[in-house]
Amino acid sequence: MNDRLKLRIFKNKAMQGVIIALTFLCVLPLAFILIYIIKSGITAINWDFITNIPKPVGETGGGVANALLGTLIIIVVATVIAVPIGILCGVYLSENKKSKIAYWASVCVDILQGVPSIVIGIVAYFWIVRPMGGFSALSGSIALAIMMFPIIIRSTEETLKLIPDSLKEAAYALGMPTHKVILKVIVPCGFSGIISGVMLSVARIAGETAPLLFTAFGNPFIETNLLKPMQSLPLLIFNYATSSYKDWQNLAWGASLVLLVFVLALNLLTKLMTRKWKVQL
Amino acid sequence: MDSVIHDIGASSQVQSAVVPQTKAGTHNERLLRPGRIRKGIRRERFFKKTLSFTGLMIILIVFGILATLFYQSLPAIQSLGARFFWSSTWNPVENIFGALPFLVGTLITSFLALIISVPFSIAIAVFLGEYFPKGGFSNFIKNTIDLIAAVPSVIFGFWGFFVLVPIIRILEMKFGIMPNGVGLFSASLILAIMIIPYAASLGTTMIRMVPASLKEGAYALGATRWEVLRKVIVPYSKSGLFAGILLSLGRAIGETMAVTMLIGNANFLPKSIFSPGNTMASVIANEFTEADHPIYVSALIEMGLFLFLVTFVINLIGKKIIKRATSNNG
Numbered sequence: 001m002n003d004r005l006k007l008r009i010f011k012n013k014a015m016q017g018v019i020i021a022l023t024f025l026c027v028l029p030l031a032f033i034l035i036y037i038i039k040s041g042i043t044a045i046n047w048d049f050i051t052n053i054p055k056p057v058g059e060t061g062g063g064v065a066n067a068l069l070g071t072l073i074i075i076v077v078a079t080v081i082a083v084p085i086g087i088l089c090g091v092y093l094s095e096n097k098k099s100k101i102a103y104w105a106s107v108c109v110d111i112l113q114g115v116p117s118i119v120i121g122i123v124a125y126f127w128i129v130r131p132m133g134g135f136s137a138l139s140g141s142i143a144l145a146i147m148m149f150p151i152i153i154r155s156t157e158e159t160l161k162l163i164p165d166s167l168k169e170a171a172y173a174l175g176m177p178t179h180k181v182i183l184k185v186i187v188p189c190g191f192s193g194i195i196s197g198v199m200l201s202v203a204r205i206a207g208e209t210a211p212l213l214f215t216a217f218g219n220p221f222i223e224t225n226l227l228k229p230m231q232s233l234p235l236l237i238f239n240y241a242t243s244s245y246k247d248w249q250n251l252a253w254g255a256s257l258v259l260l261v262f263v264l265a266l267n268l269l270t271k272l273m274t275r276k277w278k279v280q281l
Numbered sequence: 282m283d284s285v286i287h288d289i290g291a292s293s294q295v296q297s298a299v300v301p302q303t304k305a306g307t308h309n310e311r312l313l314r315p316g317r318i319r320k321g322i323r324r325e326r327f328f329k330k331t332l333s334f335t336g337l338m339i340i341l342i343v344f345g346i347l348a349t350l351f352y353q354s355l356p357a358i359q360s361l362g363a364r365f366f367w368s369s370t371w372n373p374v375e376n377i378f379g380a381l382p383f384l385v386g387t388l389i390t391s392f393l394a395l396i397i398s399v400p401f402s403i404a405i406a407v408f409l410g411e412y413f414p415k416g417g418f419s420n421f422i423k424n425t426i427d428l429i430a431a432v433p434s435v436i437f438g439f440w441g442f443f444v445l446v447p448i449i450r451i452l453e454m455k456f457g458i459m460p461n462g463v464g465l466f467s468a469s470l471i472l473a474i475m476i477i478p479y480a481a482s483l484g485t486t487m488i489r490m491v492p493a494s495l496k497e498g499a500y501a502l503g504a505t506r507w508e509v510l511r512k513v514i515v516p517y518s519k520s521g522l523f524a525g526i527l528l529s530l531g532r533a534i535g536e537t538m539a540v541t542m543l544i545g546n547a548n549f550l551p552k553s554i555f556s557p558g559n560t561m562a563s564v565i566a567n568e569f570t571e572a573d574h575p576i577y578v579s580a581l582i583e584m585g586l587f588l589f590l591v592t593f594v595i596n597l598i599g600k601k602i603i604k605r606a607t608s609n610n611g
Contacts, residue, residue: 008505012506012507012508018404023408026404026405032440033432036440036444040443088332091332095332096333099333101333101337104340105340108344109339110600111593112343114593115346116536116592117535118562118566119535120346123349126353178328179325207432207433207434210562210566213570214569217570234433234435237436237439238438241439242442252439256440259433267428
């Protein structure tokens with residue numbers, strides 16, 4: 001073996017090592033974050049944490065019941081708004097590929113996907129908070145719904161593309177009208193793909209903070225009125241994390257753990273679902 | 282699917298010779314009654330209208346966002362003009378608004394994050410695309426990287442504030458820099474972690490699309506794996522890799538919460554990458570609800586508009602490149 005060949009082989013081995021090392025280095029932050037948040041959050045979580053609202057500064061204890069409830073309400077309302085429109089729009093894009101509106105709608109979905117979340121917060125402020133005269137949970141939900149649209153629309157469209165045309169043709173041959181073909185044949189066939197798209201979009205928006213800063217705004221008390229400011233977990237983390245009170249920081253750690261577990265569980269579930277049904281997103 | 286089977290059963294019943302006779306006529310006659318057909322057509326039209334309405338709605342939302350941002354930032358555009366982008370004084374008390382510190386902050390943090398993340402994301406793309414394309418191990422790595430993308434930004438910020446910042450403060454003390462801890466560098470570091478998954482997953486797809494025949498040809502000539510990688514795979518997929526990096530840059534520019542928590546929120550031109558600063562997104566997050574003067578609000582929105590346009594252009598270029606790359610190969 002001459003020296004040149006040895007050098008080439010050495011280079012090959014060395015670069016392989018570098019690539020593997022860099023890849024492993026990327027996995028580390030997630031491990032660190034997970035361990036650190038579990039370690040700091042688990043001590044904060046107890047019965048008080050789930051059932052109480054935060055105590056004022058100086059008193060120990062308290063919990064994040066208001067934020068848990070608020071997050072749940074805001075997410076559910078956002079989902080209720082985004083899912084029907086998103087799925088219908090996805091169906092529209094996959095059915096009418098040639099129409100002008102569909103082309104521009106598709107371009108707009110791409111744009112919407114890239115809009116910074118803080119910009120959506122500003123816009124929701126001017127569309128809903130200003131006209132209604134105050135911060136509200138509803139405006140937060142609408143801001144989050146706008147962020148859910150692109151994910152739901154794209155996943156619906158991609159799923160429906162995979163459904164064989166023969167199925168649709170068979171339904172048409174039986175004399176079914178278009179709306180029945182779509183609602184009773186095509187959508188049920190792509191159901192798992194659509195559902196996983198919806199779950200992904202929920203996971204994506206569950207931790208969004210920026211759009212809620214100017215819309216849902218936060219509230220130290222339990223609030224169920226959609227037209228009033230409402231607390232949510234991300235907002236609570238943002239507001240309490242950098243406070244200098246140890247108790248509030250602990251609440252924020254607990255809230256982070258809850259949020260992280262929720263988001264990661266949704267993601268894993270989506271992955272398992274898509275693998276089981278062999279739908280690719 | 283049940284309903285399909287049910288409908289098939291129903292229609293075969295209609296075709297059979299024995300048609301159930303009722304008061305209102307045969308099943309067929311009932312189906313073909315003009316009122317019923319009209320109702321069906323009406324439903325059909327309504328459904329089609331609803332579908333195209335949802336498409337139209339998405340277009341309206343995007344144009345609405347643009348129009349709202351533009352309309353609301355008009356006062357600032359008119360009264361501040363181009364000075365807004367090169368003046369470096371930001372003094373809301375005296376109504377002096379110059380966005381240069383935030384432009385510079387955004388530029389530095391996003392490009393620094395890009396520089397840090399590019400070697401990692403390309404390494405992951407190569408790792409998953411070429412070295413270990415299949416198997417449980419690569420699945421594990423891929424899922425972990427995807428999960429990083431799923432962690433909420435505010436949690437990255439929180440973790441960074443309590444773990445990253447103290448470490449950086451110690452390092453800064455060692456090297457004799459003002460030990461702020463928070464600053465442009467900390468923000469860039471957390472941003473780099475956050476954007477790696479985007480560039481990596483796109484890069485993986487692009488590297489997997491390199492035709493096997495090309496690689497086999499190079500191996501047949503006696504090239505080592507590294508040589509194949511450097512001389513065949515990377516040149517072939519470089520536009521796709523570049524697009525992935527562009528898209529992650531678009532993300533870095535608009536990222537708000539983690540940056541807001543780590544950058545130090547100082548409204549002056551940063552002197553070095555270790556000094557505190559602010560980005561366009563973080564200053565909006567910090568000051569929007571406090572802004573009490575119309576011009577103040579408007580100046581913040583002008584920054585939002587600028588953010589929107591910049592990310593729009595970057596995403597557009599990135600998606601164009603991807604579209605061209607995938608249509609050439611597939």
